[in-house]
Amino acid sequence: MERTMRTCASGARAGGVLVWFRRDLRIHDNEVLHAAGQRARELNARVDFCYVHRKEHPGGGSSEPWHRRQGGASLAFLGSSLVALNEILGQTWGAELIFKECEDDHDSVVSALAEVARACGSTEVYFGRCYEPKLREEETKAQLQLSKAHGIRSRGFNTYLLHEPSSVAIDMRKWKGHFGTLMPFYTACKALPGGCAPAFPVPVEMPVRDESVARERGWSLGAPSNNFRGFLFPEGGWVKMLVDSWSAEGDGLSGHAFGEVRALQMLAAFVEHKMKRYESSRGYADARAVSKLSPYLHFGVLSSRYMVSRLQKAGCESTSKTFWRRLVWRDLAYWQLHHWPLMATQPIRSFYCRHEWRRDEEALEKWKTGQTGYPLVDAGMRELWQTGWMQQNARMCCALFLTEYLNISWAEGAAWFHDTLFDADLAINSMMWQNAGKSGLDQWNFTVGPTAKSLDPTGAYIKEWVPELRGLPPKFLHAPWEATEAVLAESGVELGGGGYPERMVEVIDVGAAKVRNLEAVRKLRKEAKEAGFVDGDGYDIIKAPRGSCRGAPNKGLVRVFTRLDYRGGGGGQRGRGGQGRKRGGGASSRRGRNKGGKQGGASKQVFKQLSIEEAFRL
Numbered sequence: 001m002e003r004t005m006r007t008c009a010s011g012a013r014a015g016g017v018l019v020w021f022r023r024d025l026r027i028h029d030n031e032v033l034h035a036a037g038q039r040a041r042e043l044n045a046r047v048d049f050c051y052v053h054r055k056e057h058p059g060g061g062s063s064e065p066w067h068r069r070q071g072g073a074s075l076a077f078l079g080s081s082l083v084a085l086n087e088i089l090g091q092t093w094g095a096e097l098i099f100k101e102c103e104d105d106h107d108s109v110v111s112a113l114a115e116v117a118r119a120c121g122s123t124e125v126y127f128g129r130c131y132e133p134k135l136r137e138e139e140t141k142a143q144l145q146l147s148k149a150h151g152i153r154s155r156g157f158n159t160y161l162l163h164e165p166s167s168v169a170i171d172m173r174k175w176k177g178h179f180g181t182l183m184p185f186y187t188a189c190k191a192l193p194g195g196c197a198p199a200f201p202v203p204v205e206m207p208v209r210d211e212s213v214a215r216e217r218g219w220s221l222g223a224p225s226n227n228f229r230g231f232l233f234p235e236g237g238w239v240k241m242l243v244d245s246w247s248a249e250g251d252g253l254s255g256h257a258f259g260e261v262r263a264l265q266m267l268a269a270f271v272e273h274k275m276k277r278y279e280s281s282r283g284y285a286d287a288r289a290v291s292k293l294s295p296y297l298h299f300g301v302l303s304s305r306y307m308v309s310r311l312q313k314a315g316c317e318s319t320s321k322t323f324w325r326r327l328v329w330r331d332l333a334y335w336q337l338h339h340w341p342l343m344a345t346q347p348i349r350s351f352y353c354r355h356e357w358r359r360d361e362e363a364l365e366k367w368k369t370g371q372t373g374y375p376l377v378d379a380g381m382r383e384l385w386q387t388g389w390m391q392q393n394a395r396m397c398c399a400l401f402l403t404e405y406l407n408i409s410w411a412e413g414a415a416w417f418h419d420t421l422f423d424a425d426l427a428i429n430s431m432m433w434q435n436a437g438k439s440g441l442d443q444w445n446f447t448v449g450p451t452a453k454s455l456d457p458t459g460a461y462i463k464e465w466v467p468e469l470r471g472l473p474p475k476f477l478h479a480p481w482e483a484t485e486a487v488l489a490e491s492g493v494e495l496g497g498g499g500y501p502e503r504m505v506e507v508i509d510v511g512a513a514k515v516r517n518l519e520a521v522r523k524l525r526k527e528a529k530e531a532g533f534v535d536g537d538g539y540d541i542i543k544a545p546r547g548s549c550r551g552a553p554n555k556g557l558v559r560v561f562t563r564l565d566y567r568g569g570g571g572g573q574r575g576r577g578g579q580g581r582k583r584g585g586g587a588s589s590r591r592g593r594n595k596g597g598k599q600g601g602a603s604k605q606v607f608k609q610l611s612i613e614e615a616f617r618l
C-alpha cells in the first residue's frame with residue numbers, strides 16, 4: 001500500500017464527509033473511502049473517520065455477565081481490529097479513528113453519529129451497508145434521521161458481499177431441483193449483469209485534518225490501544241486467552257495480529273502454501289489446509305471481493321473448486337438471512353418448530369465445556385473455548401453431536417457458538433445450525449460421528465486439546481473406552497473419577513441415540529404431511545419468500561432437499577458408524593441430488609384442500 005500523508009489545505013471550509021466504519025474495517029477495496037475522498041475534494045473539505053460502538057454487541061441482547069454475552073468472543077476480535085484500523089489510518093494518511101460509544105438502540109447511534117459529524121463539520125456521512133436485520137434497520141433509520149433532524153446527507157455502499165442479497169433471485173423455470181441450495185444460488189449469481197465488481201485499490205490521497213477532533217473533545221481514539229482494551233477487555237481471563245491465542249499465531253507473519261495487514265498476509269500465505277492442498281486436506285480438524293480468514297471476513301477487515309480477485313489471479317477455480325465457492329456460500333448465508341430475518345431462532349421449514357427437542361441443562365453444559373466423554377467432540381469444544389475458532393468439519397461433528405445424538409435444539413448450539421466464536425456471524429452460523437437441526441434449506445446429507453477418524457487420523461488434534469488422554473496409544477484416542485484396564489493403567493489414563501469423563505449415558509449407544517432423533521423428525525414430518533408440507537415424493541415443501549425466486553410453480557411453494565431416511569427410505573447418509581462422507585469432507589457436492597424430479601408432485605392436491613395462509617399458520 002502506498003503511504004501518502006495529505007492534510008487539508010488551511011482555510012478549508014466546513015462541510016466534509018464523515019466515514020462511518022461498520023463491517024468494513026479496512027482501507028483496501030473500500031469504495032466508501034474512494035467516494036468520501038472524491039466528494040471531500042469536490043467540497044474542498046476533509047474526510048473524518050469514526051466507529052460507533054453500541055454497548056451491547058449487535059448479535060446480543062442477553063443480560064448475562066459480559067463474557068457470556070452473545071458475541072462475546074467476536075467482540076474481542078472487533079476491539080483488536082479497531083486498534084489495527086486506527087493504526088493503519090494513521091500510518092497511511094495521518095488520520096485518526098474516532099471511537100464513539102453509545103447505548104444499544106438506533107436513536108443513540110444516530111445521535112452519536114450526528115454529534116461526531118457536528119464536531120467535525122461534516123455535512124455528509126458515507127458508510128458500508130450491513131446485512132443483518134438489526135444493522136439494516138439501523139442504517140435505514142440513521143439515513144432518515146440524519147437527513148430530517150440534522151440536514152446531513154448519507155450514502156451507503158456494498159463493501160461486504162460479492163452480491164447484494166436482494167438482487168439474487170433463483171429462476172425456477174430453469175432450475176428443476178431443490179430450492180435454495182448452493183448450486184441454484186451460484187447459477188443465479190453468475191447470471192447477474194456485470195458479475196462481481198472489481199476491487200478498489202487503496203486511495204493514494206485522502207484529504208484529512210491536521211488537528212485531532214477527538215482529543216479536543218476528550219473522545220476516545222483508536223490509539224493508544226488502551227482505550228479499546230480498557231473497554232472491551234474488562235475481565236482479562238477468557239478474552240485475554242482468546243486474543244493471546246491469536247496473537248501467538250505466527251506462521252512467520254509479522255505485524256498486528258488482527259488488522260488488514262495480517263489478513264492480507266494470511267491470504268497470500270494461503271494461496272502460496274495451502275490452496276493446492278485444500279481439496280484433499282481441508283477436512284482435517286487441525287486446520288492444516290484452511291485459511292482461518294473467517295473472523296477477518298466477518299468484520300470486513302478483509303474484503304471478499306478483493307479475495308476473489310486474488311484467488312482468480314492464482315487460478316483457484318481450477319486448483320480448488322471448493323475454495324473458489326466458499327465465498328458464494330458466504331453470500332448464500334446472507335441471502336438466506338435477507339429472506340428469513342428470524343432464522344437465528346426460527347426454523348426456515350416452519351413446521352420443524354414442532355420437533356420435540358430434549359431440554360437437558362446438564363447435558364448441554366457438558367457439551368459446552370468439552371466434557372462429553374467423546375474425545376473428538378471435547379477437543380473441538382475446548383479449542384472453541386480457548387481460541388474462539390474451530391475447523392468446519394469439527395464444527396459439524398460438534399453440532400451433529402448436539403442435535404442428532406443428544407437431540408438438543410440447534411438453537412442452543414447456535415447461541416453458544418455465537419457467543420464463543422471469534423468469527424461469530426449471524427448469517428453463516430444460523431444457516432449452518434439450521435442445517436444441522438434439519439430445519440434449514442440444506443439438510444446435511446451426511447454425518448460426522450463423534451468417533452470419526454477422518455478428521456484426526458493420527459489423534460494429534462485430540463492429544464492437543466484433551467491432555468488427559470495424551471498417554472494413550474493412538475488407536476484408542478477416539479474411543480478410550482475400548483482400551484483395557486491394563487492399557488489405561490500403563491498409559492496413565494483414568495476414565496471417570498478425577499480423570500477424563502466417562503461417555504454421557506444417553507449417548508453410550510450412539511446408534512440408539514440417532515434413532516431417537518430420527519423418530520422425532522419422522523413424527524413431526526407425519527404431521528407436516530397431513531398439513532400439506534410434504535409432497536407426494538416425500539420432500540418438504542416451503543413457501544419461497546417474495547423476491548427469492550422467479551417462476552416458481554404452485555404460488556411460490558417449492559421443494560427443498562429432504563434426506564432419504566426422513567422420506568422413509570433406508571439410511572439417508574453415506575458412511576457407517578458415524579464416519580464422515582469423505583476425507584475432504586464438506587457439506588456440498590451431492591452428485592445428482594439436485595436433479596430432484598418433478599416439482600410439487602402430489603402436494604398440489606394437498607394444498608388445494610388447505611389455503612396457503614392456513615397451511616402457514618400451523
Ligand SMILES: Cc1cc2nc3c(=O)[nH]c(=O)nc-3n(C[C@H](O)[C@H](O)[C@H](O)COP(=O)(O)OP(=O)(O)OC[C@H]3O[C@@H](n4cnc5c(N)ncnc54)[C@H](O)[C@@H]3O)c2cc1C
Nearest residue numbers: 290291292293294326329330392395396423424425429432
Ligand atoms: C455449526 C457451524 C457453525 C458455523 N458458524 C460460523 C460462523 O459463525 N462464522 C463463520 O464465518 N463461519 C461459520 N461456519 C462455517 C465454517 O465452519 C467457517 O467459515 C470456517 O470453518 C472458517 O474457517 P476458514 O476461514 O479457515 O475457512 P475456509 O475453509 O478457509 O473458507 C474461507 C472462507 O469462506 C467462508 N466459508 C467457509 N465455509 C463456509 C460455509 N459453510 N458457509 C458460509 N461461508 C463459509 C468463510 O468466510 C471462510 O473464512 C460454521 C460452520 C458450522 C458447521
